[in-house]
Amino acid sequence: MADEETKSWFSERIDEYADPLYGYSFQLTRNRTDAEDLVADAVSKAWSGVESLKDRRKFRSWIFRILHNCYVSNYRKKSVRPVEVSQNVAFDEITDDLTNFLTEQSDEFLAWWGTPEREFANKVLGEDILEAIEGLPDEFKGAVVLVTVEGLSYNEAAEVLEISSGTVHSRMKRGRMLLQKALWIHATEAGLITETPPKEMHNEQ
Amino acid sequence: MSNKDDKTEAEEIDCIEAINGLYQYLDGEMDDAETKQRFEHHLAHCKTCYTRTEMEKLLTQRARDAGNKKASQALRERLQRVLD
Structure with missing residues (x-):
């Protein structure tokens, strides 16, 4: 049974992190009711195991990890979308190569990638970006949401997802590029990209 | 000053290297000062990579x-x- 000091400390932390926990939960579930239930489940589990948190400075990654694990165990199954599972264990080792990744992409995307339009960023809405993140395969979505949206460091995200910091790094890189492609497709379909960019991928200087 | 410029020129990175480090830089995870300096030097001289970063x-x-x-x-x- 936790003492009063622990209870008071935990109460303050929950109050402090209620918004980001709900934000991450909503990004995972995309449903207000599920998001609130998920946060409540995670906080309940965290409180039950508060004595296991040896270093209070790691509260943020600890509570996010509990929430993430609750989602994986109980909520992801409810998703109507198929959960994409990494096709190979060695994914990070064999595909962490920008050149290889880019050569798999369409010519149009490559051309745009080399000459990003300034107006593009001004026209894409935050909700468009969140929707594109939602469409990412799960292994990338977790890292991208934790770092890009919630502002966690790579080390913190690694602790949440229980993977190495290097894996977070590579997932971030590829996840953000997949995100760019999704946004590019969205922008093209919405008519936000109107001019055909030159074919050169990297017209430096 | 010129010595420093010469050193930076010698260690210049290309666009592929810059894009490889882009997210690390934006996410505040580029800890090595020299790597960061090379990246920022590239941005200062490459309109495309600067635009993409922005x-x-x-x-x-x-x-x-x-x-x-x-x-x-x-x-x-x-x-x-x-x-x-």
Whole structure:
């Protein structure tokens, strides 16, 4: 049974992190009711195991990890979308190569990638970006949401997802590029990209 | 000054290397000062990579703003009841 000091400390932390926990939960579930239930489940589990948190400075990654694990165990199954599972264990080792990744992409995307339009960023809405993140395969979505949206460091995200910091790094890189492609497709379909960019991928200087 | 410039020129990175380090830089994870200096030197001389970096900054900020959800008062009270 936790003492009063622990209870008071935990109460303050929950109050402090209620918004980001709900934000991450909503990004995972995309449903207000599920998001609130998920946060409540995670906080309940965290409180039950508060004595296991040896270093209070790691509260943020600890509570996010509990929430993430609750989602994986109980909520992801409810998703109507198929959960994409990494096709190979060695994914990070064999595909962490920008050149290889880019050569798999369409010519149009490559051309745009080399000459990003300034107006593009001004026209894409935050909700468009969140929707594109939602469409990412799960292994990338977790890292991208934790770092890009919630502002966690790579080390913190690694602790949440229980993977190495290097894996977070590579997932971030590829996840953000997949995100760019999704946004590019969205922008093209919405008519936000109107001019055909030159074919050169990297017209430096 | 010229010596420093010569050193930087000698260690210049290309666009592929810059894009490889782009997210690490934007996410505040480029800890090595020399690597960061080379990256920023490239941005100062490459309009394309500078534009992409600025665009990524905008998109990241927009995603962060959009994802900044507020927990309802009902949820906050529910969470505090967990401790009872």
